[in-house]
Amino acid sequence: MQAKVVWSEGMSFSGTSDSGFSLDLGAAESVGGKNDGFRPLELLLTGLIGCTAMDVISILQKKRQQVEGFEVEAHAERAQEHPKVFTSIKIVYRIKGKNIDENAVQRAIQLSETRYCPAQAMFKDVVPMELSYEIEEA
Numbered sequence: 001m002q003a004k005v006v007w008s009e010g011m012s013f014s015g016t017s018d019s020g021f022s023l024d025l026g027a028a029e030s031v032g033g034k035n036d037g038f039r040p041l042e043l044l045l046t047g048l049i050g051c052t053a054m055d056v057i058s059i060l061q062k063k064r065q066q067v068e069g070f071e072v073e074a075h076a077e078r079a080q081e082h083p084k085v086f087t088s089i090k091i092v093y094r095i096k097g098k099n100i101d102e103n104a105v106q107r108a109i110q111l112s113e114t115r116y117c118p119a120q121a122m123f124k125d126v127v128p129m130e131l132s133y134e135i136e137e138a
Contacts (some may be wrong), residue, residue: 011037012036039084041078049091049118055112056093056105063104068138069096086127093133104112109133 003017011027012034025040027033053072060067063126070093077088095105102109113120123129 003060010034022081038085041076045076045086045089048089048117048123052091052112053093053110055116056108058098059108059111060095060104061090063064063101064110065095065104066098067095067100068098069136070094086123088128088130089123090130091132093131094136096136096138098138100137102135105133105135111134 001014001018005013005015005025007013010089011032013025014022015025016022023043024037025043026035026037027039029035049072053070056072057067057070060070073092073094075090078084079087093105093109113124113131120129
C-alpha cells in the first residue's frame with residue numbers, strides 16, 4: 001500500500017493512495033491553515049471506524065440481519081501536550097433494523113475487534129478503546 005500527499009500552499013495538501021481517490025488535508029486557521037480539508041488525526045479516527053464498520057456490516061449481512069440503517073461514531077480524547085496523541089477512544093455502533101439479534105451484533109463487533117480490523121489491531125495496544133452499541137427497532 002502506498003499513499004502520497006502533495007503540498008498546495010500554506011498548510012494545504014492533497015492526498016492520494018493506491019485506490020486512486022484523493023482528499024484534501026488542511027489545518028485550522030489558528031495554526032496557519034485555511035480550514036480546507038481533513039486534519040491528519042481526523043483521518044486516523046475516520047479510518048479506524050470505517051474499518052470496523054465495514055467488518056460489522058459485512059458480518060451482520062452474512063448473518064441475514066435486516067439492517068436498514070447503520071452508523072459508527074467515535075470520540076477521541078487527546079493529550080494536552082505535544083504530540084497530543086489519542087488518550088482514549090469511544091466507539092458507538094448504531095444499528096437500525098427489524099428483529100436485529102443482539103447476539104449477532106455483539107459477535108460482529110467482537111470479530112471486528114479481535115480478528116478482522118487491522119486498524120483496531122494497531123490501535124488496541126497504544127490507546128484504550130471503549131466499544132458500545134445501540135439497536136433501534138425499525
